[in-house]
Amino acid sequence: MRRTAATAAATLLLALVPAASAEADRSARGDEPTLLGRAILPADAYQPGPPSGALVNPANGVVPPFPGQPIPGFSAVLxxxxxxxxxxxxxxxGTRGNSGDFLLRLYRIDPDFRTARRGSGTVDVEGFLQLRDPDGHVPFPLHRPDRLLTGADFDLESVRRAPDGTFWFGEEFGPFLLHTDATGRVLDAPVPLPGVQSPQNPFLGDAAPTLPASRGFEGMALSRDGQRLYPVLEGALxxxxxxxxxxxxEFDLRERRYTGRTWTYQVDEAFPGAVLGDFTALPDGRFLVIERDDAQGAEARQKKVYAIDLRRTDRDGVLVKDLVLDLLDIRDPAGVSLPARPGEYGVGEVFSFPLQSVESIEFLGGNRVLVANDNNYPGSDGRWVGRDRPDDTELIVVRVPGLR
Structure with a gap:
């Protein structure tokens, strides 16, 4: 480990210190979203494990298979x-058919954020929890005989930690909720969403799917009292x-069942095909939602964060949403994103997060959030002008005035 826990926490807090400039002073007063910190995990930071990617097509100069397990970005950060x-x-x-050699894990990471004053901007990977089902709770055949979970079994897209220390995952093949202990060991059979099945659902049989592929539980919030989960479907039925x-x-963790309560969220009229990248709770009862298009680089148009309140709907019963952060337009008066790497797009005084799959947001307290991307390794290349090299995994800390 590079730093002690206390030193790591102090490094993150240094991001609160504004740079000595007039524009930074305005940002510090809360006038506009401002980049506080940035850390980058290289795309080719392969982790221990068997070779993978045998069925993946070459992209962006990367030729599979990979010498271990890549980290293809993060779909959730806690x-x-x-x-x-x-x-x-x-x-x-990306698919059940090409991900049987990819192991499902939670990685423990230690980012040393580059801030206005210090920080290397690197990310240490300290270890991981391997998801597995040695007790046979999953009632359908798994890809590996040793029952280590792979991308051919589940498409995990969200995770929350319950007050008892166990993890709950939202996934897309079912869509299911998957429950593990603190070490990644499956504790119960996956919980289906009543009346909803994707084309990859193992129990679909001859029935018609009610949800398109890859439109299951992308985001899932945990209520602030830790008693309820709020998984949200990424796309329309x-x-x-x-x-x-x-x-x-709404899912009741004590009774282990859906309550039957639902809410309607509408994506922006100009982007009817937009998907929801993540969903997380704020201490005041509101929730943050990432709404994004599938474009990247200069073509990206919709990478926004909205705040909603489940107690606040319009006359049609649709949740009212308030824009709090445009990820394509973030102030960087202190030059946190500089110097630019060769061919890097979207850095400088106006910082942009134009990455294809922005799928992680975590509330850090006060008016700060952490945002990270899934880099679809080796396919996404939105950070590069030449669009000819794979995106890294980026983690950014942003001051968001609208959270207070």
Missing amino acids: DAGGGTFWGMTDNGF VGDPDPRRRIVH
């Missing part, structure tokens, strides 16, 4: 205390006359 975080990867390479509708569900 504060683990002391300046460290849990970073959760998804199913690996099959046949929904409103293609902008995204449904928020």
Whole structure:
């Protein structure tokens, strides 16, 4: 480990110190979202494990298979205390068919954020929890005989830690909720969403899917009292006359069942095909939602964070949303994102996070959030002008005035 927990926490707090400039002073007073810190995990930071990517197509100069397990970005990030975080990867390479050699894990990471005053901007990977089902709770065949979970079994997209220390994962193949202990050991059978099945659902049989592929539980919030989960469908249901509708569900952790309560969230009218990248709770009862398009680089148009309150709907029963952060337009008066790497797009005084799959947001306290990307290794290349090299995994800390 590079730093003690106390030193890591202090490094993150240094991001609160504004640079000595007039524009930074305005940002510090809360006038506009400002970049406080940035850390980068290289795309090729392979981790211990068997070779992977045997069925992945070459992209951006990368030719599979890979000499170990890549970290293809993070689909969820949780504060683990002391300046460290849990970073959760998804199913690996995008489909059930090509991800059987990708192991499902939670990585413990220690970012040393580059801030206005200090920090290397690097990320240490301290270890991981391997998800596994040795007790046979998963009622359908798994890809590996040793019952280590892979991307051919589940497409994990969200995770929350319950007050008892166990983890709950939201995933897309079912969509299911998956419950593990603090070490990644599956504790119960996956919980299906009543009446909803994707094309990859192992129990679909001859029935027609009610949800398109890859539109399951991308985001999932935990209530501030730790008693309820709020998984939200990434896309609209099959046949929904409103293609902008995204449904928020409520799951009672004590009773281990869906309560039947739902809410309607609508994506922006200009982007009816937008997906929801993540969903997390704030201490005041509101929630933050990432709403994004599937574009990247200069073509990206919709990478926004909205605040909602489940107690606040319009006359049609749709959740009212307030824009708090445009990820394509973040002030960087202190030059946290500089110097630019060769061919780097979107850095400088106006910092942009134009990455294809922005899928992680974590509240850090006060008016600060952490945002991270899934880099779809080796496919996404939104950070590079030439669009000819794979995106790294980026973690940024942003001061967001609208949170107070």
